[in-house]
Amino acid sequence: MYIKQAFKSLHEWWRYLVGFLIIFIASQIGSIPLLIAVMFKVMSNGGNIESIQDPNVMMTVLDSNLTLFLMLLSFAIGLLAIYLVVKYLHRQTFVQLTTSRKKTDWGRVFFGFGLITVTTLVVTTLDYYNNPQDYVLQFDLVPFLILAVIAIIMIPLQTSFEEYLFRGYLMQGIGVLAKNKWLPLIITSVVFGALHLANPEVDKFGNIIMVYYIGTGFFLGIMTLMDEGMELALGFHAGNNLITALLVTADWTVFKTNSVFKDISEPSAGFDVIAPVLILYPIFLLIMAWRYKWRDWSGKLFGKVEEPIVLTEEKTSNPTFIE
Template sequence: MYIQQAFKSLHEWWRYLVGFIIIFVASQIGTVPLIIAVLLKTVSEGGSIFSIQDQNVLMTVLDSNLTLFLMLLSFAIGLLGVYLVVKYLHNQPFVQLTTSRKKTDWGRVFFGFAVITITTLIATGIDYYSNPEDYVVQFNLVPFIILVAIAVVMIPLQTSFEEYLFRGYLMQGIGVLAKNRWLPLIITSVVFGALHLANPEVEKLGNIIMIYYIGTGFFLGIITLMDEGMELALGFHAGNNLISVLLVTADWTVFQSNSILKDVSEPSAGFDVIAPVLILYPIFLLIMAYRYKWKDWGGKLFGKVEEPIALAEENTQNSTYIE
C-alpha cells in the first residue's frame, strides 16, 4: 500500500520534522531571485521599496512572464529540497514516494491531466460564448510563446512540489506515525487549502473560496489513497494549473499571465465557486473509480496503517544487532 511504502525507509518522527524544515527553507531560498529582481527594478525606476509590500503592486513591477518564472522558481527549488530530503535523510527511492507500483504509471498521470484539461476547455468555451462581454481576447503571439515555454516547464514543477510535499511526504509521514489513513488525509488537505489564504483570490472573493481550496486538497488526497499512488493527482494538478495559466487570466488572480483570454467581469462568490467540489469532483471520482476498479473505499480512506510483518521483524533484528 502507498503509505506503507514509508516503512521501507528511515521513518522516525524526527526525520519528518527535520525534513519539513529543510524543504520549507529550500522553498524560501527560491523566492530570493524574485525579491532581488523586484527591488532592482523598483530602485532603478526611482520607486520606493515600500510600495512593493502589496502583492498586487509586486505583480506589476516586472514583465508578467518574468514574474511568473521567478514565482515558480521557488517551487522548483522546493521540489529539489523534497528530493534531497527523501533520498539522503530517509534513504527512500523517489518512486516509493510517488506510487506503490514498481514504477511510475505515466498513463495515470496523463489521464488525470486530460480529465481536468478537457473539462476546463469545455467549461471556459461555454462561458465565453454565453457571456462574451466578460472576456477580452488578449492573444499576442510572441509573449504567448514565451509563456508556453515557461509554463510547460515550470508549472509541472510547481504542482509536483505541492503534490510530493502534501500527498507524498506528509501523507506518508503522518500515516506511518498515526498508523491510520484518515488523519493524514484530513491534515494534508486542510493545510494545503489553508496555505492559499494569502492568494489574492481570497481577498477578492472572500473566505468562501477556501471551500474550493480545501475541497481540492481532499479530492487529491482521496484519489491518491484510493489509487495507492500519486500519479492521478500529479497529472490533475498540473493540468488544472497549466490550462488556467495559458487560457484565462484576471487582474485579481495569483498568476497573471499573457494568456489567450482575460476575464474582465466583476467576480462574485456564488455557487460556481464551490460547484467543482460539490459536482465536478464527485463525477471525477466516479470516472476514476470505474476506470481503475477501485474497491474498499472505507479501508483505503479510514483503515489502519500497519508495518508489514516481514519489515517489522527485519527492523527488530537490525535494532538488536546494533545494540
C-alpha cells in the first residue's frame, strides 16, 4: 500500500520533524528573491518600504510575469528540498514517495491533468457565452507567450511541491507514526486548506472559501489513498492551476496573469463557491473509481497501517518484507 512505502526507508519520527523544518526553511529562502525585487523596485521609484506591507499591494509592484516567476520560485526550491530530504535523510527513492507501483504511471498523471483541463475549458466556455458581460478579452501575444513559458515550467513545480509535501511526505510520515490512514488524511487536508488563508480570495469571499480549499485537500487525499499513489493528484493539481493561470484572471485572485480573459464580475460567496466540493469532486472520484477499478473504500481510507514483518534469512543480507 502507498503509506506502507515509508516502512522501506528510515522512518523515525524525528526524521520527519527535521525534514519538515528543512523543507519549510528552504521554501522561505526561495521567497527572498521576490522580496528583494519588490524592495528594489519600490526604492528605485522613490517609494516607502512600508507601502508594500500589504501582500496584495506587493504583488502589483512588478510586471505580472516576473511576479509569477519569482512567486513560484520558492515552490521550486521547496520541491528540491523535498527530494534531498527524502533521498539523504530517509534513504527513500522518489518513486516510493510517489506511488506504490514499481514506477510512476504517467498515464495516470495525464488523465488527472486532462480531466480537470477539459472540465475547466467547458465550464468557462459555457459561462463566457451565457455571461459575456463578466469577461474582458485581454489577449496580448507577447506577454501571453512569456506567461505560457513561465507557467508551463513553473506551475507544475509549484503544484508538485504541494502534492509531494502534503499527499506524499506528510501523508506517509503521519501514517506510519499514527498507524492508520484517516488521521493523515484529515491533518494533511485541513493544513493544506489552512495555508491558503493568506490568498486574496479569502478576503473577497470570506471564510466560506475555506470549504473549497479544505475540500480540495480531502479530494486530493482521497484520490491518493484510493489509487495507492500520487499520480492522479499530481496531474489534477497541475492542470487546475495551469489552465486557470492561462485562461482567466481577476483582480482578486492569487494568480494575476496576462491570461486570455479577465473576469470583471463581482463574485458572490454563494453556493457556486462550494459547488465543486459538493458536485464536481464526487463526480471526478466516481469517474476515476470506474476507470481504475477502485475497491475497498473503507479499508483504504480508514484502515490500519501495519508495519511489515521483516524476515532476515541466515546468510542473506537482503531482508524480506511480509505484508
